[in-house]
Amino acid sequence: MIRIHHLTKSFKKFRALDDINLQLERGQAVSLLGPNGSGKTTLIKSILGLVIPEKGSIHINGQEIRSHWSYRSKIGYMPQIGRYPENMTIRQVLAMLREVRKDCKHYDEELVRLFDLPAIDHKLMRNLSGGTRQKVSACLAFLFSPDILILDEPTAGLDPVASEILKDKIARERANGKLVLITSHVLSDLEDITSHVVYLQEGKLICFKTVEALKESTGQHQLNKVIAAMMQTHLHENDY
Numbered sequence: 001m002i003r004i005h006h007l008t009k010s011f012k013k014f015r016a017l018d019d020i021n022l023q024l025e026r027g028q029a030v031s032l033l034g035p036n037g038s039g040k041t042t043l044i045k046s047i048l049g050l051v052i053p054e055k056g057s058i059h060i061n062g063q064e065i066r067s068h069w070s071y072r073s074k075i076g077y078m079p080q081i082g083r084y085p086e087n088m089t090i091r092q093v094l095a096m097l098r099e100v101r102k103d104c105k106h107y108d109e110e111l112v113r114l115f116d117l118p119a120i121d122h123k124l125m126r127n128l129s130g131g132t133r134q135k136v137s138a139c140l141a142f143l144f145s146p147d148i149l150i151l152d153e154p155t156a157g158l159d160p161v162a163s164e165i166l167k168d169k170i171a172r173e174r175a176n177g178k179l180v181l182i183t184s185h186v187l188s189d190l191e192d193i194t195s196h197v198v199y200l201q202e203g204k205l206i207c208f209k210t211v212e213a214l215k216e217s218t219g220q221h222q223l224n225k226v227i228a229a230m231m232q233t234h235l236h237e238n239d240y
């Protein structure tokens with residue numbers, strides 16, 4: 001579904017992504033992990049076409065994204081910090097985006113209901129708490145029933161109830177055959193929903209494996225212990 005081939009990106013002399021090769025398929029929930037500054041957001045932005053690679057290519061459903069920007073309508077993106085027209089209400093923002101995407105055949109408003117947003121959708125975006133803003137971002141990422149979901153720190157700032165609602169939604173969408181790509185530093189949040197782990201360090205792909213394979217190779221049973229073991233040992237892909 002997403003094929004990344006020799007992807008390299010530098011900012012001046014600094015190499016943020018270094019020869020990344022990855023093949024991601026529908027039905028996978030891929031946790032994109034690595035220390036601060038390891039290149040996770042740069043990789044996500046490259047897939048979204050917000051960062052232009054200097055070398056390599058990204059294909060989505062067989063088409064190179066550089067020449068076909070319409071692929072973006074297939075991606076739901078939840079950014080780390082959502083930026084919206086601050087003088088609009090939640091209701092107006094949702095209505096505006098539905099208007100922009102009139103072509104969409106099925107609006108998925110399940111999260112809007114589960115987060116109980118209709119009760120507060122008269123509020124202005126500028127007055128929302130951080131967690132409520134995250135809920136709006138989550139609703140917008142799922143709204144157009146995209147085939148691919150890219151969620152950057154999705155549970156950050158959410159209360160435990162909202163966090164469980166979102167994790168449950170992610171798991172169901174994956175079961176429906178969507179490809180979900182998630183970054184989070186809260187590994188306990190990823191435990192139940194992750195099928196595969198991509199681990200980056202200093203812009204290099206250290207590992208791309210199923211959670212089961214990683215648990216087996218490290219002898220650990222919890223995702224946070226598996227990742228801690230990897231971070232300490234700096235082992236390379238072939239070691240896993």
Ligand SMILES: Nc1ncnc2c1ncn2[C@@H]1O[C@H](COP(=O)(O)OP(=O)(O)OP(=O)(O)O)[C@@H](O)[C@H]1O
Pocket residue numbers: 011016034035036037038039040041042043
């Ligand atoms: N536009 C830019 N200009 C210059 N350097 C950048 C730019 N964007 C990212 N970088 C650098 O590239 C490296 C990778 O950044 P990136 O945001 O991808 O890391 P990350 O893994 O998402 O980090 P975090 O876990 O802190 O969110 C960092 O050293 C960052 O400073």
